Amino acid sequence: MSEPQEQLTPAAERILEAASDLFYWHGIRAVGMEAIAKAAGVTKKTIFDRFGSKDTLIVEYLRRRDRRWRRRMLEVLDQVSEEHPEHKLLATFDALSAWVRDENPRGCAFINAYSEIGDREHPAMDVITGQKQWLIGLLRELADAAGARDPEALTSKLMVLHEGITVMNSIQLSADPIGAGRDAAVTVIRAELPDASAF
Amino acid sequence: MSEPQEQLTPAAERILEAASDLFYWHGIRAVGMEAIAKAAGVTKKTIFDRFGSKDTLIVEYLRRRDRRWRRRMLEVLDQVSEEHPEHKLLATFDALSAWVRDENPRGCAFINAYSEIGDREHPAMDVITGQKQWLIGLLRELADAAGARDPEALTSKLMVLHEGITVMNSIQLSADPIGAGRDAAVTVIRAELPDASAF
DNA sequence: CTAAAAGTATACTGACCGGTGAGGTTACTT
DNA sequence: AAGTAACCTCACCGGTCAGTATACTTTTAG
Numbered sequence: 393m394s395e396p397q398e399q400l401t402p403a404a405e406r407i408l409e410a411a412s413d414l415f416y417w418h419g420i421r422a423v424g425m426e427a428i429a430k431a432a433g434v435t436k437k438t439i440f441d442r443f444g445s446k447d448t449l450i451v452e453y454l455r456r457r458d459r460r461w462r463r464r465m466l467e468v469l470d471q472v473s474e475e476h477p478e479h480k481l482l483a484t485f486d487a488l489s490a491w492v493r494d495e496n497p498r499g500c501a502f503i504n505a506y507s508e509i510g511d512r513e514h515p516a517m518d519v520i521t522g523q524k525q526w527l528i529g530l531l532r533e534l535a536d537a538a539g540a541r542d543p544e545a546l547t548s549k550l551m552v553l554h555e556g557i558t559v560m561n562s563i564q565l566s567a568d569p570i571g572a573g574r575d576a577a578v579t580v581i582r583a584e585l586p587d588a589s590a591f
Numbered sequence: 592m593s594e595p596q597e598q599l600t601p602a603a604e605r606i607l608e609a610a611s612d613l614f615y616w617h618g619i620r621a622v623g624m625e626a627i628a629k630a631a632g633v634t635k636k637t638i639f640d641r642f643g644s645k646d647t648l649i650v651e652y653l654r655r656r657d658r659r660w661r662r663r664m665l666e667v668l669d670q671v672s673e674e675h676p677e678h679k680l681l682a683t684f685d686a687l688s689a690w691v692r693d694e695n696p697r698g699c700a701f702i703n704a705y706s707e708i709g710d711r712e713h714p715a716m717d718v719i720t721g722q723k724q725w726l727i728g729l730l731r732e733l734a735d736a737a738g739a740r741d742p743e744a745l746t747s748k749l750m751v752l753h754e755g756i757t758v759m760n761s762i763q764l765s766a767d768p769i770g771a772g773r774d775a776a777v778t779v780i781r782a783e784l785p786d787a788s789a790f
Numbered sequence: 791c792t793a794a795a796a797g798t799a800t801a802c803t804g805a806c807c808g809g810t811g812a813g814g815t816t817a818c819t820t
Numbered sequence: 821a822a823g824t825a826a827c828c829t830c831a832c833c834g835g836t837c838a839g840t841a842t843a844c845t846t847t848t849a850g
Contacts, residue, residue, distance in 0.1 A: 600795090600796065600797090601796090601797095602797065633798090634797080634799065636798080636799090637798080640796080
């Protein structure tokens with residue numbers, strides 16, 4: 393039913409890798425196909441033979457990034473005991489810290505793409521909202537499991553913190569947005585749990 | 592010394608107004624000069640006669656928006672007594688709520704521009720960082736005045752919330768990011784003040 | 791009243807954009 | 821031996837972009 397792991401040809405792999413790098417660092421519209429071809433050591437023809445259009449290449453870029461982000465997040469959460477969902481809730485911020493530090497210094501690729509793509513009918517829109525919805529769903533489940541007083545409100549608050557951390561980290565104007573955001577998350581989670589003993 | 596209120600010609604006024612609208616809603620790179628001319632009921636020549644280049648027009652767009660944002664923020668803060676800096680701290684979120692609701696539904700214009708402009712030498716960069724620095728400075732002063740235990744940390748936390756609210760509001764995937772963010776701010780501010788009686 | 795400033799209309803330049811067409815080479819299957 | 825997928829070269833297309841040129845008209849302020 394679903395595409396399992398679309399094996400890419402060597403050239404296609406290089407193309408997607410180069411495009412991802414350029415798109416993320418310079419913006420989607422700022423990067424031309426010629427530049428991608430050059431960076432990938434490939435001709436423009438090959439790009440269009442493999443991906444068909446710039447729009448599909450954009451979609452693949454976001455899809456792959458989303459996959460990597462989810463994997464990283466789940467890896468971190470797996471190291472936290474199932475018996476402490478409130479610790480998992482906080483651990484999402486540890487995953488975010490690592491992600492933002494290593495691979496996300498220029499802000500959220502999905503939010504950036506969202507603001508760059510004017511057209512709400514663009515095929516990338518589903519990937520973008522999908523990425524956010526996934527995290528919302530994840531936080532919501534953990535908030536429920538942790539027995540939060542108002543799981544939906546807690547989810548919204550933590551989402552605000554997640555996105556705020558990503559943005560503030562990217563502009564590098566605040567001392568330690570990652571640490572500050574995580575500290576705020578601790579305070580917020582603790583305030584939302586009836587059992588004050590957490591952490 | 593400084594340009595006080597650069598009186599614009601009627602056409603220039605319409606140009607800047609039209610450009611601001613288009614830039615904000617469709618993105619800077621997505622909007623061409625021809626489209627701006629059409630929307631302003633003006634010829635392209637007039638645009639270049641008045642503004643010289645697209646880059647300067649972008650800078651003016653951001654400058655004007657920054658001015659309006661600061662004015663709105665200060666108006667709200669002025670209605671809060673000087674004797675309660677912690678209430679002013681919270682009031683920045685009321686100002687943000689109104690701003691985000693009426694004039695900022697597509698995310699922060701400055702962050703959007705930041706992600707769209709690849710070139711870190713672009714003249715708009717100063718306006719962008721200036722806008723953020725201003726809010727950081729404002730929050731920092733209020734945090735000091737409120738006697739926060741760690742004013743710098745509190746500033747960072749509140750900045751994270753400000754930016755997170757703006758982003759989450761723009762993607763419209765979370766129930767009430769404005770309310771949730773404000774609630775989180777209350778919790779965070781209270782936790783940072785030695786005097787627990789606040790609010 | 792008059793001259794400068796501000797505006798109109800239209801046509802243009804040169805660079806770049808996403809995307810295509812025609813054809814050739816290599817390497818692995820069948 | 822034939823077929824095929826995955827590349828390559830390179831010239832080319834229509835379209836759009838920021839910005840300019842020329843020439844004429846309107847607004848405005850001393």
